[in-house]
Amino acid sequence: MSLPDPGVLDAVRRRRGDLDDALLIVRDGLVADQAGPRRVAALCAGLRQLRADLYEHVAATEGPGGLYEEVRHADPRFGPAVWRLRGEHARLGVLLDDLVAGIAQGAQDTGGWPALRPRVVELLALLGRHRSRDAQLAYDAVGLDLGGQG
Template sequence: MSLPDPGVLEAVRRRRGDLDDALLIVRDGLVAGPPGPRRLAALCAGLRQLRADLYEHVVATEGPDGLYDEVRRADPRFEPAVCRLRGEHARLGLLLDDVLAGIAHGPQGIAGWPALRPRVLELLTLVGHHRSRDAQLAYDAGGLDLGGQG
């Protein structure tokens, strides 16, 4: 199998690093100090950054001549994995939007924290699993190491 275009790989690696940074901000927002307005603001900022970085990741992987198209063209056997990853992108985006909407319209501060925290933890878990499957696809398709932490 031919390796994907180096420009495509660099874009995917860069977006992966951006996702790593946003995930750290969100994790810090979950554990940094007692629940309250400052912590909620930090968490919201991290979630908004994660949403923007997820969008860029989707563009780099699903866009025209993105990683998924190159992998699929090089070996059609990867079509099911590519379809699954694309579906995960949609679900992650919807979950992120739902969490952000809940923060914007739900109870602020300590009152809303018990409902918010498990949803954010679920989101972090799902993003982590997606990143692992994404990296596995790249590795299986061409022995490519995308880097990052998952």
């Protein structure tokens, strides 16, 4: 199989790095000792950034000429994996949209945060598994390590 366009791979790597940065903000906020207003504000900002970074990642992988299109066209056997990853993108996007909407409706105060916290933990777990499968697809398809923490 031929390697995808280097520009496509660079875009995917950049988006993966951006996701790593946003994930660190959210993870650090979850492990902080107290749910003070500054910590909750940082978590809110991290979730908003994570949502934006996920959408950019989706554009780089699913968009026209993106990694998934190139992988699927080069070897149709990867089609089911690509469709699964696309479905995961949709689910992750819905979870992030719901969390950000919950924050906008007042959960940014320390009293509302405990209800959202388990959903953030679920999101991080799903995102971690998705990133592993995404990296595995790239490695299987082109023998390429995308890097990042996922």
